[in-house]
Amino acid sequence: MAGVHPQDDLLKMTHRENWKVQHERLHVKHQGHEAMHAEMVLILIATLVVAQIVLVQWKQRHHRSYNLVTLVQMWVVPLYFTIKLYWWRFLSMWGMFSVVTxxxxxxxxxxxxxxxxxxxxxxxxxxxxxxxxxVGVLGYLAIMFTMFGFNVFFRIKAEDSMDVGVIMLFYGLYYGVMGRDFAEICSDYMASTIGYYNRGGMPSRNLTNDICAVCGQKILVDVEEEGFIEDTFQLSCGHIFHEFCIRGWCIVGKKQTCPYCNEKVDLKRMMNNPWEKTHVLYGQLLDWLRYLVAWQPIIIGIVHGINFSLGLE
Known part of the structure; x- marks a missing residue:
């Protein structure tokens, strides 16, 4: 009919049908541009390789500045996409986390x-x-739940359950990485004002045996006793601490030394989960997420800039 506009037909289509039509139009638009597409792919691969080499060298030579810049980008880049794409749910959670942290x-x-x-x-x-x-575990289970088709039994659309799973998995990994990195920053700052850390290399305080060597408060529970709220820990060097005080020092910042005398201590009995332990696989997963969130958008932006300067579309 002459009065029907193609845009009206698109509005009547489902999301999947609309996506299929747009995909077909994209193929028609770029038909015959194989050489240009090959050039764009080569630019993408070359940029990824160069960027990876630069980032690895930067991390090895200037570890502290690399971690700081990566953490800032981990914090800022999602904010940009959140505002641009109107992801208000993520923005509200990001805001609460940022304020408290x-x-x-x-x-x-x-x-x-x-x-x-x-x-x-x-x-x-x-x-x-x-x-x-x-949240991360629940997201992973939701993804597995969908892949095995269990969503059919609960009459849940596959795309809905998969979206929920991916979002929850991302939330869990993202805030897990951010919390871990900010915790190390806090621990580094606390290290400058507790116990051993001074220019002379000697403890700056003398404490009795019933005083916690971190907070300076009295120990109420003996080392052999089991506390109602928290226990008392004695390290191999002989110094004693409140449980949350020594965990706040050793586990949060991955410090393997006594905060009072700087002697190396065995913390294995205090570490029970991946957040407290430095597993190689878990560390690689966190590094991959940092690269994906902090650096991948920057690299893609550089690729688009190169393509634009060369007149490629």
């Missing part, structure tokens, strides 16, 4: 350090770990 970092960087700060740091990032771990 900023306050924790503020407390961890104060001098003199409050005696309550190490345990507060540990508790907050332990909470982030538990939530991100639970």
């Amino acid at each position: 900023s306050y924790v970092i503020f407390r961890a960087t104060r001098k003199p350090l409050s005696c309550r700060t190490p345990r507060m740091v540990y508790k907050w990032f332990l909470l982030i770990y538990k939530l991100s771990y639970a």
Whole structure:
């Protein structure tokens, strides 16, 4: 009919049919551009290889600056896409995480350090770990649930259950990485005001045996006793600590030394999960997510800039 506009037909189509029509139009538009497409693929591969070499060398030679820049991009890049694509749910969660974490970092960087700060740091990032771990596992189970077709029994569309699974898995991994990286920053700042860390290389305080060597408060539970809220830990060097204080020092920042005398200690009995341990596979997974979120958008932007400068579409 002469009065029917093609745009009206697109509005009547389902999302899948609309995508198929758009895909066919894209093929027609780019038909005969095989040479240009091959050039664009070569540019993409070359940029990825060069960027990977540069990032690896940067990480090996200037580890601290690489981690800092990566963390800033991990924090900023999702914000850009969130505002651009109107992902308000992610933005609200990102905002709450940023506000609380900023306050924790503020407390961890104060001098003199409050005696309550190490345990507060540990508790907050332990909470982030538990939530991100639970959400990530649920997301993974939802993806497996969909791949094996169990969604049919509950009359859930495959695309809906898969979307939920992917989103939850990303949330779990993203906030897990962010929490771990910010926790190490807090621990580095706390290291400058606790115990051993001074220019002379000698402990700056002398404490009795019933005082926690981190917070300076009295030990209420003996080492052999089991506490109602927290236990008391004695390291191999002989110094004793409140459980949350020593965890806030050793586990949050991956410190393998006593915060009072700097002696190397065995922390295996305190570490029970991947957040506390430094598993190689878990560390590689976190590095992959950092690359995907922080650097992949930058690399794709560079590729688009090169294509645009060369007149490629």
